[in-house]
Amino acid sequence: MTIPMTPSTQWREQVAADEAERFAAYGQQFAAIQAAKSKKYGPGRALHRKQLTAAQGSLEVLAKLPEFARHGLFAKPKSYPVWLRLSNGGLDRAADAIPDVRGLAIRVQGVSGESALGDGPTSCQCFTLINAEQFAFPKSDEFVAFVAAAAQGNASLLKFLVQRYGLLGGPARLLKLLKAVGKPFGGFATEPLFSAVPMACGPYAVRVRLLPAASNGVASPHANKDWGGDFAARLAQQDLQWELQLQPFVSEALTPIEDASVNWPSPYTTVARLTLPRQDCASPAGQDLVRQVEAAVFDPWQALAAHRPLGDVQRARKVVYFESQKGRSAFSEKA
Numbered sequence: 421m422t423i424p425m426t427p428s429t430q431w432r433e434q435v436a437a438d439e440a441e442r443f444a445a446y447g448q449q450f451a452a453i454q455a456a457k458s459k460k461y462g463p464g465r466a467l468h469r470k471q472l473t474a475a476q477g478s479l480e481v482l483a484k485l486p487e488f489a490r491h492g493l494f495a496k497p498k499s500y501p502v503w504l505r506l507s508n509g510g511l512d513r514a515a516d517a518i519p520d521v522r523g524l525a526i527r528v529q530g531v532s533g534e535s536a537l538g539d540g541p542t543s544c545q546c547f548t549l550i551n552a553e554q555f556a557f558p559k560s561d562e563f564v565a566f567v568a569a570a571a572q573g574n575a576s577l578l579k580f581l582v583q584r585y586g587l588l589g590g591p592a593r594l595l596k597l598l599k600a601v602g603k604p605f606g607g608f609a610t611e612p613l614f615s616a617v618p619m620a621c622g623p624y625a626v627r628v629r630l631l632p633a634a635s636n637g638v639a640s641p642h643a644n645k646d647w648g649g650d651f652a653a654r655l656a657q658q659d660l661q662w663e664l665q666l667q668p669f670v671s672e673a674l675t676p677i678e679d680a681s682v683n684w685p686s687p688y689t690t691v692a693r694l695t696l697p698r699q700d701c702a703s704p705a706g707q708d709l710v711r712q713v714e715a716a717v718f719d720p721w722q723a724l725a726a727h728r729p730l731g732d733v734q735r736a737r738k739v740v741y742f743e744s745q746k747g748r749s750a751f752s753e754k755a
Contacts, residue, residue: 425686427488427668431618431625431677433730443736446564447743453511453571454747461513463748466740467567468507468523470514472608472648474713475504475655477696479528479664488668489691491622492726493531493545502694503527505713506608506651509550509601511571516647519602522551524613524630525718526694536721536728537738546722547664549613549630551605555680556597560736566597606639608651609660617680618669618730619720625669625677625730629688633661652701664692680733717750 436442454466461469483497493500508514509521528545535542557563562584569580582590605611615628636654643650654660665688669675675684700706719741720729729737 423674423685425668425670427486427624427686428670429623431669431672431675431730433735434678435735436732439732439735442561443739446560446736447739449564449568450740451743451747453568454744456571457511458748464513465748466744467511468509468525469511470508471710471714472506472508472516473652473701474506474710475651475696475699475701476709477502477504477660477694479526480693480695482690482692485691486689488624488626489621489666489689491624492533492724493528494621494666494691495726500528500530502529503709503713503716504696505716505718506648508647511567517644519598521601522605522608522611522613522647524549524608526630527716527718527722531724534725536723536725538725542722542724544722545724545727546718546720547615547628547630548718548720549615549628551603551611551613552600552616553614553629554683555616555733556600557733558679558681559732563733564736564740605644607643607647609636609654610639615720617733618675618677619723619734620726620728620730621666621668622726625675626666627684629665629667630694631663631665631688631690633663636660636662648701652706655696655698656700656702657698659698660696662694663690664694665690677731680731715750717745719745 450466457469458464478499479502480499481494481497485494505525507523508516509523514520526547529543531543531545533542565580569577578590578594581593585593610632612632613630618625618627640650667684667686667688670686675686676682701710720734721738721741
């Protein structure tokens with residue numbers, strides 16, 4: 421029996437009555453973690469603290485897209501300038517060879533429309549992507565508790581996991597998480613990256629995937645010694661390209677909005693092409709861009725209203741990211 425995978429507008433968010441209070445507390449927890457880590461490493465983000473490198477290029481929205489995709493940024497064919505930030509996902513500035521989530525954030529500039537924050541017009545659209553197709557936790561409460569425990573060290577983390585999941589469940593949960601962050605990764609130019617959580621696309625809901633072109637080359641066996649160096653070396657030699665794809669919501673049973681740990685089975689559709697022209701990240705201009713990108717905001721809520729982030733994890737991010745930005749005096753331009 422074939423299960424229909426038709427894009428649907430029948431998605432719904434389920435906002436808990438205590439979310440505002442809980443999310444405010446999450447914001448304060450992350451602000452405290454960020455402040456403590458900044459004392460150790462210098463000013464920076466709470467998560468994805470270690471920037472690996474940065475680059476600039478263009479995002480070309482394609483023509484003749486399906487109806488579910490033709491909204492917001494993807495409403496009509498157009499090319500936009502973009503910045504990219506590559507990072508490790510952890511709280512610390514750890515060696516690249518240590519297992520971790522890898523992140524690639526895109527800041528599309530020159531857009532025009534009402535902001536997802538509801539505070540007037542915006543001129544940017546951000547996508548935050550990781551090397552995992554789904555989030556490690558169903559909702560934000562479990563993730564925040566995990567990060568807060570991890571920030572206190574391995575002993576505190578194991579104690580938290582045992583208390584929350586039981587004497588047998590705790591270590592099993594830890595092994596599952598270690599397996600997730602330790603899965604093979606060949607580098608940012610050669611591996612697909614995912615939003616893992618949904619956003620609106622007009623009346624539809626979608627997730628995002630960035631798929632590397634074959635012309636980017638194959639993974640280097642030694643890339644994990646220096647992820648940024650591997651990426652910069654490729655970019656110094658050639659243009660790099662990716663397809664930006666959307667994956668639609670089809671039903672609550674198959675593609676839930678509120679459970680971020682479920683991997684959607686619906687097909688991806690290519691809607692845009694990301695191109696980074698050949699550039700020297702180590703040049704004075706390249707290093708100036710690295711500094712600008714490190715100081716900039718890459719936040720899924722820095723977005724068009726047509727692409728409002730959806731679900732519990734995304735709603736929590738709205739508060740937590742803003743507290744992080746205040747903590748490092750980083751504010752996005754609005755117009």
